[in-house]
Amino acid sequence: MRAATHAKWATGALSFALVATACGGGVGSGSEDPGVVSASWGDPQNPLEPANTNEVQGGKVLEMIFRGLKRYNPRTGAAQNVIADRIDTKDSQHYTVTLKPGWTFSNGEKVTAKSFVDAWNYGALLGNSQRNASFFQYIDGYDRVHPQHGAAKAKTMSGLKVVSPTEFTVKLNQKFSSWPDTLGYSAFMPLPRTFYSHHDAWVKKPVGNGPYVVESYTKGSAMKLRKWAKYPGSDKARNDGIDLRVYTDNNSAYTDLQAGNLDLVDDIPATQLKNVRQDLGDRYLNQPAGVIQTLTVPIYDKAWNKPGMDKVRRGISMAIDRASITKEIFRDTRTPATDWTSPVLKTQGGYKAGLCGTACEFHPKEAKALIKEGGGLPGGKMTLAYNADTGSHKDWIDAICNSINNTLGNDKACVGAPVGTFADFRNRISARKMAGPFRAGWQMDYPLIQDFLQPMYYTNASSNDGKFNNQDFDKLVNEANAATDTRTAIGKFQDAEKILAEQMPAVPLWYQNGSGGYSQRIGNVSLNPFSVPVYNEIKVI
Amino acid sequence: MGRYVIRRLLQMVPVFIGSTFLIFFMVYALGDPVAAMFGDRAPDPATAAQIRADLYLDQPLWKQYLHYMGQIFQGNFGTAFNGQPVTELMAAAFPVTLRLTLVAILIEMIAGILLGVFSGLRRGRAVDTSVLVFTLVVVSVPTFVSGYVLQFLLGVKWGWVKPAVSIDAPLGELLLPGVVLALVSLAYVTRLTRTSIAENARADYVRTAIAKGLPRHRVITRHLLRNSLIPVVTFIGTDIGALMGGAIVTERIFNIHGVGFQLYQGILRQNSPTVVGFVTILVLVFLFANLIVDLLYAVLDPRIRYA
Numbered sequence: 014m015r016a017a018t019h020a021k022w023a024t025g026a027l028s029f030a031l032v033a034t035a036c037g038g039g040v041g042s043g044s045e046d047p048g049v050v051s052a053s054w055g056d057p058q059n060p061l062e063p064a065n066t067n068e069v070q071g072g073k074v075l076e077m078i079f080r081g082l083k084r085y086n087p088r089t090g091a092a093q094n095v096i097a098d099r100i101d102t103k104d105s106q107h108y109t110v111t112l113k114p115g116w117t118f119s120n121g122e123k124v125t126a127k128s129f130v131d132a133w134n135y136g137a138l139l140g141n142s143q144r145n146a147s148f149f150q151y152i153d154g155y156d157r158v159h160p161q162h163g164a165a166k167a168k169t170m171s172g173l174k175v176v177s178p179t180e181f182t183v184k185l186n187q188k189f190s191s192w193p194d195t196l197g198y199s200a201f202m203p204l205p206r207t208f209y210s211h212h213d214a215w216v217k218k219p220v221g222n223g224p225y226v227v228e229s230y231t232k233g234s235a236m237k238l239r240k241w242a243k244y245p246g247s248d249k250a251r252n253d254g255i256d257l258r259v260y261t262d263n264n265s266a267y268t269d270l271q272a273g274n275l276d277l278v279d280d281i282p283a284t285q286l287k288n289v290r291q292d293l294g295d296r297y298l299n300q301p302a303g304v305i306q307t308l309t310v311p312i313y314d315k316a317w318n319k320p321g322m323d324k325v326r327r328g329i330s331m332a333i334d335r336a337s338i339t340k341e342i343f344r345d346t347r348t349p350a351t352d353w354t355s356p357v358l359k360t361q362g363g364y365k366a367g368l369c370g371t372a373c374e375f376h377p378k379e380a381k382a383l384i385k386e387g388g389g390l391p392g393g394k395m396t397l398a399y400n401a402d403t404g405s406h407k408d409w410i411d412a413i414c415n416s417i418n419n420t421l422g423n424d425k426a427c428v429g430a431p432v433g434t435f436a437d438f439r440n441r442i443s444a445r446k447m448a449g450p451f452r453a454g455w456q457m458d459y460p461l462i463q464d465f466l467q468p469m470y471y472t473n474a475s476s477n478d479g480k481f482n483n484q485d486f487d488k489l490v491n492e493a494n495a496a497t498d499t500r501t502a503i504g505k506f507q508d509a510e511k512i513l514a515e516q517m518p519a520v521p522l523w524y525q526n527g528s529g530g531y532s533q534r535i536g537n538v539s540l541n542p543f544s545v546p547v548y549n550e551i552k553v554i
Numbered sequence: 555m556g557r558y559v560i561r562r563l564l565q566m567v568p569v570f571i572g573s574t575f576l577i578f579f580m581v582y583a584l585g586d587p588v589a590a591m592f593g594d595r596a597p598d599p600a601t602a603a604q605i606r607a608d609l610y611l612d613q614p615l616w617k618q619y620l621h622y623m624g625q626i627f628q629g630n631f632g633t634a635f636n637g638q639p640v641t642e643l644m645a646a647a648f649p650v651t652l653r654l655t656l657v658a659i660l661i662e663m664i665a666g667i668l669l670g671v672f673s674g675l676r677r678g679r680a681v682d683t684s685v686l687v688f689t690l691v692v693v694s695v696p697t698f699v700s701g702y703v704l705q706f707l708l709g710v711k712w713g714w715v716k717p718a719v720s721i722d723a724p725l726g727e728l729l730l731p732g733v734v735l736a737l738v739s740l741a742y743v744t745r746l747t748r749t750s751i752a753e754n755a756r757a758d759y760v761r762t763a764i765a766k767g768l769p770r771h772r773v774i775t776r777h778l779l780r781n782s783l784i785p786v787v788t789f790i791g792t793d794i795g796a797l798m799g800g801a802i803v804t805e806r807i808f809n810i811h812g813v814g815f816q817l818y819q820g821i822l823r824q825n826s827p828t829v830v831g832f833v834t835i836l837v838l839v840f841l842f843a844n845l846i847v848d849l850l851y852a853v854l855d856p857r858i859r860y861a
Contacts, residue, residue: 060637436590
């Protein structure tokens, strides 16, 4: 009797719950389409406009739905023509871009010179608040559409001129020989008319010209992409589609992969690295990515920039046991760095193993002597700043400090200095409030040696957080940019890097790998140099 | 009764204004969020200034707050940094969390009260002792441990359930997360019920009821349980608010895109419209849940009157 009363009561409450929350239904979950691959995703931080996407989650989608003038080969990283037929120049400053015919957006609109020029002007215009606006800074007239102070004085950049539907010219405001190779970056993608005329609708369901079309997009939760059958390019999708699912925690994604509910994860949680080979076998991916981690020294601080401090900085670099840390803490998902670039550039792209020489090797005795010779750590101790909210940086920062402390035989020489949030961390860096070296990660925008050096170490460059300035370095970078021959340019850049090895404005730590894992249902999975899965090549078995 | 309710509703106004201001102030105190939008690179100053102007971040704190409150009274909770209106995020997140909370509350009520009644009526016997040991274990295991362990065992090892909840979060998939979320509260409900029942079982009115010759189940459900439920109802009422806001850990483990997910994302990106908007709604839920609890007292115990 009592049980019956309870049961009635419980069903009553349950039906109430069902009615109260019935509005939550809708789109069917996880359509078990046999040819479709499900993959983990994170909520993109910004609206999915090409010139507004500067992080990898939004970048995944753009890589699937857009093709630009060039594309970086997923294996070699070389910039190869896609829509561009030719990009000609005589002086490394005036360029003529000729397009291949036959390209269209998935809504049928033709991809013309205007599709590019309008998109670039939109991206550069200050009033559009595009995060990647600075990528257009080399185009003549950028300073008028995007002035440092005040409102824009022009709507379009004077350096861009449409000649015919298949041709446009670009005038740069400086010589920049490798500029065509930067055009594979997502900020340079073409945009259809509907982007401007129905902008809100476009952001809700982007339309592009890549191998996939967006079928549905539930912001913050999921995106369904399907193969575009009429895609005119040669890199057609080899599966029927990709379902991107947002995971808040990479642990849940990994668990879902193990349980067979998810086909692809592109971020193995740090806590699972020791089991991953056993769990996934050869379905575990661990490939070099264009990311280098460094400790940037605040050169703007006199204490770190007096005569002799270059020896101290080099000594600190030599006191770090990179090999043990990458092995023990990162389980070989990082490789000790021996220059300031990345192995994904390959030797022909300017990567040179060992360029840093002994200064990036672990030599405790010499390190101790060098630091002493240079006058010792400022005030006898140093802090290593990092943001504590993401990425479990504490472990390796503490390991580096241990390594330095052991070298110096002083338990209190180096301590980690956590900063609560990433935003606060970045604000302190911009405000030049860092009292000691701080962690810095650099993810390349395009696989060029220029992108690893100029933004970070050129005087007053956009990401020169330590405010390093060295005239010889600047001169070599200028010469490299003006050189018309790639090999000469790379040689000059490497000479510039040798100055970094002497001055050590940033201590190279390790090259970061991209990691991932996939289910038995799919094959031919790889990561590109940006550690994004090459979705269009995945095959469903 | 009516006047009491009106008085309570009016009291909510200052609480509402005070709490929104405090939250607004705290998110503001975290610093400028624009720097984090550019990843590891320094933002271009002109773009950063433009974004600040777009998001009304270039104004002093009090102006930002007034602007925000002005918007709220027009039903506009502002825009998240990814360009989505916060009301849209709420419409997606609250039904999911509400469902999860209801599942959890149901589980903790049914299981908690049943266990409490059984052990309370058999005080000091084997049933009572084992229930007490069980609650002790449950209380001492943190949610993320029970969550990950149950997820791995049921989801991966035995494959009974999906380890992560799909986007629509249907009720069936919310059962396991609901259990995990309910576990700790369930233990408290059990213990509260048990103590209360054990105390009241020797009260005069129970003896009277038995002496009248009423059947045992009627004595227990009508007289003993009804009087013993007051502390339990108080606890469950406040627990609704706590469960809705405190589901962050459970929602992360099971990848449920509810309130906890949005709050976590909002705090990480220092997105004040999202955080303030969601917390404001949670504050309201909390206030109303408390009001309903207070009104329920009168239903459970006729001696309590509100004027």
